[in-house]
Amino acid sequence: MARARKRLAGAAGPGEPDPAAERRSLSAAHSPLRMGKALDKKGPEGKRTKTKNECEASAKVENSGLQETSEASEDCGKNLSRYWLMKSEPESRLEKGVDVKFSIEDLKAQPKQTTCWDGVRNYQARNFLRAMKLEEDAFFYHSNCRKPGIAGLMKIVKEAYPDHTQFEKNSPHYDPSSKEDNPKWSMVDVQFVRMMKRFIPLAELKTHHQAHRATGGPLKNMVLFTRQRLSVQPLTREEFDFILSLEEKEPS
DNA sequence: GCCAACGTTGGC
DNA sequence: GCCAACGTTGGC
Numbered sequence: 001m002a003r004a005r006k007r008l009a010g011a012a013g014p015g016e017p018d019p020a021a022e023r024r025s026l027s028a029a030h031s032p033l034r035m036g037k038a039l040d041k042k043g044p045e046g047k048r049t050k051t052k053n054e055c056e057a058s059a060k061v062e063n064s065g066l067q068e069t070s071e072a073s074e075d076c077g078k079n080l081s082r083y084w085l086m087k088s089e090p091e092s093r094l095e096k097g098v099d100v101k102f103s104i105e106d107l108k109a110q111p112k113q114t115t116c117w118d119g120v121r122n123y124q125a126r127n128f129l130r131a132m133k134l135e136e137d138a139f140f141y142h143s144n145c146r147k148p149g150i151a152g153l154m155k156i157v158k159e160a161y162p163d164h165t166q167f168e169k170n171s172p173h174y175d176p177s178s179k180e181d182n183p184k185w186s187m188v189d190v191q192f193v194r195m196m197k198r199f200i201p202l203a204e205l206k207t208h209h210q211a212h213r214a215t216g217g218p219l220k221n222m223v224l225f226t227r228q229r230l231s232v233q234p235l236t237r238e239e240f241d242f243i244l245s246l247e248e249k250e251p252s
Numbered sequence: 253g254c255c256a257a258c259g260t261t262g263g264c
Numbered sequence: 265g266c267c268a269a270c271g272t273t274g275g276c
Contacts (some may be wrong), residue, residue, distance in 0.1 A: 087262090122271075144262050202263075226271055229261050 012249040025040045036211035040197040068117070083240035084128065084138035085224060086117060086154075086190070104140045104151040104195065113159055113192035117232075118165045119173040121185060125232040129186050130160045132204040137240065138190060141224075143231075150243065158189035204252050218242040 090103030100119070107115055120126055132138075133156065140152045162183035165171040178184035205224065212220040219242060222232040235243075 089262090124271095148263070228263095231261085231273080 007091075015109060028175050063136070082131070082133070083235040083237060084132060084136060084156075085141050085150070085233050085235055086240050087141045087143040089144045090142045090151075093144070098170075098172045100172065103142065104192070107152075107190070107192045108155065110192075114189055116158075116187050116189050118163045118187045119171075120187065120232060121173060121175065122229075122231065124227075125230055126186055128232045128234055131234075132156045132159060132188050134159060137193070139235070139240075139243070140192075147199065147201065149199055149205070150196055150200055151196040151202075153193040154186055154190040155193050156188055157191045160188050162184040163187040166203065198251065200246050201251075204246065207252060208242075208246075 003082060088102045088104075089100055090105075092099050092101040094100075102115075107113060117129070120129060136156045138154050138156065139153050142148055142151050163173070163185040165173045166175040166178045166183060166185045167180060168174055173185075202224075205219065205222070208217065209219040209222050209225045212218060215220045218236075218238040222235070222239055223230060227233065
């Protein structure tokens with residue numbers, strides 16, 4: 001966002017999590033929570049970002065929970081492709097006097113249609129950012145708005161690096177506990193790929209999720225529903241492909 | 253380490 | 265605007 005808004009990820013407030021909390025989150029495995037996107041710019045880029053990590057690290061972190069391990073281990077070796085869902089608020093909302101709004105239209109309007117995904121302040125979400133690799137696909141999800149749902153597709157164009165907003169006192173995402181020589185929070189850069197052929201509303205995803213819980217369908221464990229509030233979350237390939245297939249169908 | 257209070261997320 | 269879910273804080 002250019003100013004963005006993002007939602008951040010974490011829930012907690014002021015700030016800074018302690019190591020124990022971090023450990024807990026990591027081990028917990030997963031869950032996604034929420035997130036938001038960010039904003040804007042200040043620097044070269046503006047919005048939120050993601051991170052980078054390697055296979056090993058990422059596989060460990062992530063897998064722990066959310067996805068299946070088997071899948072994860074596979075990834076590590078070869079096809080490491082993973083898919084993501086990242087939340088951002090498309091409607092204006094002030095956070096410490098700063099508008100965190102950042103919609104997919106805002107992303108499209110950025111230079112090179114690229115932004116840094118800043119403002120994530122939740123350990124699980126941060127760890128997912130760190131697990132992201134170049135060229136991976138992510139859904140751009142509109143949250144906390146009149147029409148929540150998946151608006152489009154973007155891809156990771158820069159792996160995780162320190163989120164500069166954690167050091168900026170004026171940022172709504174300033175974290176006084178984070179030190180320059182040991183940054184706590186990360187972001188990645190994302191680039192717009194395309195709008196969904198049709199907007200996929202949260203309600204529709206939920207309907208499928210509920211049906212799939214009974215039938216064993218692809219959305220049965222979708223993190224969007226199993227871990228509320230996670231702003232950066234992983235999707236399996238099956239989840240990703242199923243959601244893309246919804247584009248061709250009539251709204252349900 | 254437990255756990256109650258607190259604050260945030262985010263759908264409705 | 266309400267409020268349920270849930271992560272974080274901080275006393276003990």
